[in-house]
Amino acid sequence: MPDAITVTGVRRAFDDGTVALDGATLSVERGSVAVLVGPSGCGKTTLLRILAGLDAPDAGTASVAPVAGEGAARVSIAFQEPRLLPWRNALRNVALPLELARVAKADRDARAHGMLSLVGLADAGRKLPGQLSGGMRMRVAIARALVTRPQVLLLDEPFGALDEITRHQLDDLVLRLRAELGMTVVLVTHAITEAAYMGDRVFVMAPSPGRVVRAFEPGFGMRDAALRASPRFAAVVADLTQSLAGAMLAAPEAGVRA
Amino acid sequence: MSILQRLAESCGIPGAVASARGVAAAVAVALLAACGEPGGETKPSAPAGAAPAPRAVRLQLNWMPEPEFGGIYAAQQDGLFAREGLAVEVIAGSAGTPTAQMTASGQVEFGIVGGDQVLTLREKGGDLVGLFAIFQTSPMGVMVRADAPWKSLQELWASDATVAMEAGLPFVRYLNQKHPGGKVRLVPTGTGLAAFEQGAVQAQQCFISAEPVQMELKGIPVRVFSLAEGGYDPYTVTVATGAAFLAKDRDACAAFVRALREGWARYLAEPAKYNPAIAKLNPGMTLAAMDVAARKQHDLVAPPGTGANEVGMMERARWETLARQLVELGTLKAVPPVIDDVFWNAP
Amino acid sequence: MSGARAPAPARAPSRAPSRARAALAAAVPPFAVIVASILAWQGAVWAFRPGEYLLPSPVQVAEEAWDSRATLARAAWLTGLSAAGGFALAAFAGVLAGSVLAASRFLMRGLYPIATLLQMVPLVAIAPLLVVWCGYGWRTSVASAAIVSVFPVLASTLDGMRGTDRGLVELFGTLHAGRVQRWWKLELPWALPSIVTGLRVAAGLSVIGAIVGEFVGAFAGDASPVGIVILSALRENRTELVFAAVLTAAVVGFALFGLVSALGWVALRRWHASGG
Ligand SMILES: Nc1ncnc2c1ncn2[C@@H]1O[C@H](COP(=O)(O)OP(=O)(O)O)[C@@H](O)[C@H]1O
Ligand SMILES: [Mg+2]
Numbered sequence: 001m002p003d004a005i006t007v008t009g010v011r012r013a014f015d016d017g018t019v020a021l022d023g024a025t026l027s028v029e030r031g032s033v034a035v036l037v038g039p040s041g042c043g044k045t046t047l048l049r050i051l052a053g054l055d056a057p058d059a060g061t062a063s064v065a066p067v068a069g070e071g072a073a074r075v076s077i078a079f080q081e082p083r084l085l086p087w088r089n090a091l092r093n094v095a096l097p098l099e100l101a102r103v104a105k106a107d108r109d110a111r112a113h114g115m116l117s118l119v120g121l122a123d124a125g126r127k128l129p130g131q132l133s134g135g136m137r138m139r140v141a142i143a144r145a146l147v148t149r150p151q152v153l154l155l156d157e158p159f160g161a162l163d164e165i166t167r168h169q170l171d172d173l174v175l176r177l178r179a180e181l182g183m184t185v186v187l188v189t190h191a192i193t194e195a196a197y198m199g200d201r202v203f204v205m206a207p208s209p210g211r212v213v214r215a216f217e218p219g220f221g222m223r224d225a226a227l228r229a230s231p232r233f234a235a236v237v238a239d240l241t242q243s244l245a246g247a248m249l250a251a252p253e254a255g256v257r258a
Numbered sequence: 259m260s261i262l263q264r265l266a267e268s269c270g271i272p273g274a275v276a277s278a279r280g281v282a283a284a285v286a287v288a289l290l291a292a293c294g295e296p297g298g299e300t301k302p303s304a305p306a307g308a309a310p311a312p313r314a315v316r317l318q319l320n321w322m323p324e325p326e327f328g329g330i331y332a333a334q335q336d337g338l339f340a341r342e343g344l345a346v347e348v349i350a351g352s353a354g355t356p357t358a359q360m361t362a363s364g365q366v367e368f369g370i371v372g373g374d375q376v377l378t379l380r381e382k383g384g385d386l387v388g389l390f391a392i393f394q395t396s397p398m399g400v401m402v403r404a405d406a407p408w409k410s411l412q413e414l415w416a417s418d419a420t421v422a423m424e425a426g427l428p429f430v431r432y433l434n435q436k437h438p439g440g441k442v443r444l445v446p447t448g449t450g451l452a453a454f455e456q457g458a459v460q461a462q463q464c465f466i467s468a469e470p471v472q473m474e475l476k477g478i479p480v481r482v483f484s485l486a487e488g489g490y491d492p493y494t495v496t497v498a499t500g501a502a503f504l505a506k507d508r509d510a511c512a513a514f515v516r517a518l519r520e521g522w523a524r525y526l527a528e529p530a531k532y533n534p535a536i537a538k539l540n541p542g543m544t545l546a547a548m549d550v551a552a553r554k555q556h557d558l559v560a561p562p563g564t565g566a567n568e569v570g571m572m573e574r575a576r577w578e579t580l581a582r583q584l585v586e587l588g589t590l591k592a593v594p595p596v597i598d599d600v601f602w603n604a605p
Numbered sequence: 606m607s608g609a610r611a612p613a614p615a616r617a618p619s620r621a622p623s624r625a626r627a628a629l630a631a632a633v634p635p636f637a638v639i640v641a642s643i644l645a646w647q648g649a650v651w652a653f654r655p656g657e658y659l660l661p662s663p664v665q666v667a668e669e670a671w672d673s674r675a676t677l678a679r680a681a682w683l684t685g686l687s688a689a690g691g692f693a694l695a696a697f698a699g700v701l702a703g704s705v706l707a708a709s710r711f712l713m714r715g716l717y718p719i720a721t722l723l724q725m726v727p728l729v730a731i732a733p734l735l736v737v738w739c740g741y742g743w744r745t746s747v748a749s750a751a752i753v754s755v756f757p758v759l760a761s762t763l764d765g766m767r768g769t770d771r772g773l774v775e776l777f778g779t780l781h782a783g784r785v786q787r788w789w790k791l792e793l794p795w796a797l798p799s800i801v802t803g804l805r806v807a808a809g810l811s812v813i814g815a816i817v818g819e820f821v822g823a824f825a826g827d828a829s830p831v832g833i834v835i836l837s838a839l840r841e842n843r844t845e846l847v848f849a850a851v852l853t854a855a856v857v858g859f860a861l862f863g864l865v866s867a868l869g870w871v872a873l874r875r876w877h878a879s880g881g
Contacts, residue, residue: 052779053779054775054778054779076779077779079772079775079776081772083770083772083773083776085773085790085791085794086876086877087794087797087875087876087877096780096790097780099790100777100780100781100782100783100786100790101780101781128875128876129876130876358658358842359658359659362656362658363655363656363659375842378841378842379658379842382656382657382658382842382844383656383657383658384656384658384659384842420741424836424837424840425825425826425829425833425836425837425840426825426836426837426838426839426840426841427840428841443741443824443826444824444825444826445736445741445822445823445824445825446820446821446822446823446825446833446836448732448733448736448820448821448822449733449736449737449821449822450733452733452737453736453737456737458736458737458740458741459741589841
């Protein structure tokens with residue numbers, strides 16, 4: 001498979017002098033799940049925002065390749081928070097991207113409803129965000145990100161605020177949707193087990209300045225509850241933990257060198 | 259309260275300000291009266307006989323200093339009040355000044371009020387007594403442009419002209435009653451003379467001796483319909499006091515009226531001598547306009563044949579006529595049983 | 606006043622009685638204050654006997670209000686129409702102007718201070734000009750009502766829109782929303798609770814504005830608005846009618862305020878805290 005995402009030597013320094021990224025390099029194969037993991041402040045969100053087109057690198061390149069025969073890649077991003085419009089019910093929140101793209105109402109409602117069913121909220125379409133639980137709100141946000149049929153889905157610590165069981169459910173949901181919709185997924189997390197479970201490739205990032213220090217390929221095919229309890233999973237988690245600890249230690253040194 | 263609306267007309271001060279102030283002032287007066295001793299009653303009388311310190315009293319005007327108060331300022335200028343043992347503070351007013359309420363409640367010893375107000379306030383427990391009627395013939399009138407089509411108030415009233423005239427004034431009721439079925443459209447006078455000048459209103463209530471003069475000086479010829487000639491002729495500008503003050507201090511009231519009478523005699527004889535001082539107090543009216551106004555008002559204050567000591571004198575029959583008219587208009591419930599309580603001609 | 610607001614809608618009918626009780630409980634304090642004020646007023650009249658011409662008693666005012674009920678009802682209707690018209694204009698113009706200012710930092714910096722200054726021009730001073738511009742009749746009172754009530758709407762719109770959640774603005778950016786779409790689908794609804802607050806203030810002010818306009822520019826006749834009734838009553842020394850007319854104006858103001866509050870509640874109750 002060709003690469004859907006290529007990031008080469010990206011540098012991003014903010015006006016206040018913070019160097020969020022410097023020399024960040026990675027590539028993501030089409031149809032795979034890439035995980036960015038690292039301590040907070042290492043530039044994960046900045047990198048994701050650059051991929052989403054919300055920010056631009058000061059140096060280096062970051063590109064999302066369109067699928068063959070299309071003009072521009074369709075990229076969707078789901079933020080750390082659900083970012084739902086509180087006055088719109090779940091269905092109309094999901095339909096928002098289509099509405100803004102002036103898709104006819106009947107069409108967009110049908111598609112939004114389909115997405116809600118896909119994330120397991122077929123019956124919650126008429127509920128307002130205030131009437132939904134945190135996990136349900138996040139599902140609505142993901143349904144909204146998916147309703148435009150993106151080729152690339154960017155997820156920024158989407159389940160960080162949720163309890164572990166819900167998080168596991170939603171992780172499995174993302175993997176299933178990825179398979180059904182044939183998307184490339186970039187998932188940002190600071191949870192090591194989540195990184196190990198989700199990633200076809202896992203990029204460990206270090207701060208000051210933010211960069212990729214290691215790439216893993218856990219190599220799990222099927223993911224399920226049994227995998228979480230298996231020794232090979234534990235081994236990958238241990239490996240990741242160690243290299244993350246190293247990334248943390250490397251931080252001040254790297255800072256001095258920079 | 260025939261003066262109220264005139265502020266706006268001759269000085270351009272918005273009637274709305276005045277109206278809002280009027281409400282506020284009325285409330286303030288009410289509170290003051292409800293909470294405190296009326297000022298006039300706490301004043302000790304001067305001991306008789308011994309060379310007395312001048313007696314301090316206040317006279318509240320309901321309008322700016324203008325020729326209609328000429329005799330008052332003449333008395334002041336020539337020391338006539340002082341000669342009577344009075345130190346008079348003349349307080350300029352504005353359209354909203356509730357002079358009747360202030361005088362009835364004793365906050366000032368003397369106030370300028372409309373004759374109709376003396377009667378209506380008495381019916382509500384505000385015991386005003388008229389002391390001195392400045393105008394023997396009411397100066398109230400309605401002015402129209404000289405080239406206006408109406409030859410009489412009756413014709414004007416039958417038209418659909420817009421007339422700047424304060425609703426609620428008895429003479430408006432009078433005109434409505436006298437010319438029933440009128441189609442005129444009444445509007446407040448708060449925009450001053452501007453609306454009349456621009457033609458937004460075609461007729462405007464006025465003092466015969468004031469606004470028409472100002473219009474003529476501006477080069478706008480006007481015609482005036484006199485209300486007195488039309489049959490409504492109250493003592494429009496009356497110096498009044500509270501019944502309580504009169505009962506307690508009849509001498510002071512008499513002295514005050516004596517000085518006023520003399521002041522008016524002097525002003526009528528020689529207004530130009532006193533107008534400069536008045537003009538200095540009222541930058542809104544030119545000296546030239548004051549001189550013309552003084553000439554125009556002369557016969558209304560002192561109709562030909564009036565003796566020098568008859569200026570300001572009131573007649574029982576006139577008060578009775580006014581009371582009857584007000585009852586007919588529904589402004590007054592009943593003619594006062596004792597008309598003589600309503601006014602007092604000082605000897 | 607917010608104390609009188611109805612509680613959140615109950616989902617189960619069984620809760621209805623408790624809702625009614627809560628509404629009743631909320632109405633008790635203001636009601637008690639009103640009753641106490643009237644008693645104190647009547648007591649003061651008995652104790653100090655200021656004279657009817659200075660301060661009528663509540664009983665006299667009530668009698669006058671009853672005797673003049675036809676006049677007052679017509680006046681309330683006319684003034685209410687002017688106030689409502691002015692309020693509607695102000696609501697429209699205020700939201701529009703607030704939106705434009707919120708959309709542009711440059712315009713806001715340049716125009717908002719001027720708008721603030723305009724707010725400080727006393728209406729009574731410009732009311733005569735309104736007559737010159739709008740002519741006599743309802744136009745002047747409507748314009749006057751609109752002028753006093755536009756600023757709270759503008760300010761609350763501006764405030765609400767400028768507070769739009771940055772995250773949602775960013776979301777709309779990623780969805781390639783147009784500027785008008787962002788305004789209509791995000792900023793306007795986001796600002797709605799704030800706008801409703803401004804509208805409630807404006808509703809009360811609009812009645813005052815209408816009356817000031819009437820003071821200078823309304824027609825007097827068989828059907829006079831509240832401003833003219835007040836002026837006439839003042840000139841006739843009918844203090845009790847002045848009080849009755851002022852109370853009528855207060856009732857009109859409260860009715861408008863209540864109407865706007867109710868509409869705001871309906872619009873917001875489902876998703877916003879201030880709606881419940
Ligand atoms: N808009 C910004 N202006 C200045 N500094 C920023 C901005 N956004 C992020 N940063 C800084 O850049 C660094 C990386 O931030 P971020 O990408 O959010 O990290 P992460 O998502 O890995 O926690 C942090 O030090 C953060 O404070
Ligand atoms: Mg982050």
